């Protein structure tokens with residue numbers, strides 16, 4: 001799906017930041033309650049997060065909120081016994097919940113289960129929290145649709161309890177996970193995962209202090225979530241970064257040397273609306289500007305929204321890129337398309353509707369859960385007759401297609417795990433005819449592909465693809481570097497000889 005673009009607001013210091021975050025939250029709650037109830041808010045622990053709750057408690061505006069219609073959740077918890085002062089819940093109770101007293105029904109406060117005889121480990125706590133989330137989901141979904149999800153961020157770029165380099169960053173099947181041996185004490189934690197975080201309408205990341213500035217800069221520049229988890233924090237409607245001046249990064253100038261410009265001065269009112277990477281903001285703004293030309297249809301939007309609602313990772317192509325795929329498919333007169341990596345069916349939709357009525361699209365997806373979402377969306381779009389969705393390991397499915405002597409494809413779109421890119425493209429060529437167009441997504445990776453020592457296995461997978469395809473005399477190829485709301489990346493275009 002297409003995430004909301006980033007907004008960055010900078011306040012002079014941590015105290016003003018906490019007060020402004022509280023004011024913003026109260027205003028949002030009052031606004032939301034004029035047309036929706038209940039409202040679901042996810043709280044964060046951490047210095048600014050708790051200070052903001054204290055500021056909410058101290059504000060007279062808190063009485064303008066109907067707290068009976070507000071549900072409070074937590075993005076993460078330090079897995080400790082009930083009442084432990086280090087628990088985010090304990091701190092939030094002291095800062096806000098206790099002050100609200102009877103105004104906030106106890107049943108609206110959904111703390112992550114604490115360590116106890118009954119909840120002996122983080123896994124049990126995570127399971128129970130997932131059940132609690134499910135119990136409050138609308139329309140038999142998996143969790144409530146969060147209106148505002150607050151996140152603090154550590155100097156290492158962690159958000160909630162999703163730490164750099166951990167497998168929990170890529171947890172796709174659980175909404176809540178246990179984290180053991182956390183680099184920040186206490187070692188045992190429980191955290192919401194990215195699919196659930198990214199299903200929130202609005203995600204607000206709050207951070208203060210110079211020690212956080214490097215991680216803020218990396219996150220805003222769209223760094224890899226493996227090194228900067230906060231880069232993966234996105235809301236479906238809005239992603240807001242609330243910073244103090246010390247945490248605000250100096251600004252990449254977007255120039256050819258990627259230099260760093262000095263931070264902007266604050267405005268008279270203490271707010272500084274533009275401090276994110278000016279280049280990244282310009283890319284996203286241009287995507288928004290050209291949206292009328294791209295003209296994403298309601299049907300495409302439905303596919304995108306269904307994937308977001310199901311909590312699928314936010315890694316599908318943008319609308320502008322989807323339109324590009326459609327134009328390429330039509331330009332080569334594609335009748336048979338192969339897609340490696342279906343996800344929620346968004347790129348599948350763009351390609352399938354570009355085919356003539358008798359056209360055929362075969363799409364391969366590893367995850368049964370993702371395939372279910374895609375299948376439902378494609379059926380709702382009336383494309384089920386044209387699309388064959390094959391669930392399983394793509395390499396196996398590709399080998400099966402080769403072995404079955406499948407008719408060659410006219411266009412192949414490769415957008416799956418990058419570690420296997422070289423063998424995927426090898427099989428794609430085997431399933432082609434002279435003139436087949438093979439489009440490979442994410443082959444620039446923020447420029448990381450030039451680094452032979454890069455620790456990310458996906459970058460190394462793309463490098464292996466270049467090594468293999470560069471020596472392959474079956475294809476002519478080029479790479480189109482792309483920028484936009486999806487950041488800096490690129491497509492490889494290969495034409496089979």
Ligand SMILES: O=C1O[C@H](COP(=O)(O)O)[C@@H](O)[C@H](O)[C@H]1O
Pocket residue numbers: 044045046047048049075076077078088151152153154155159160161184
């Ligand atoms: O441990 C945690 O830390 C982060 C950030 O905390 P901060 O004190 O550096 O602001 C917080 O977001 C998270 O909820 C918490 O468990």
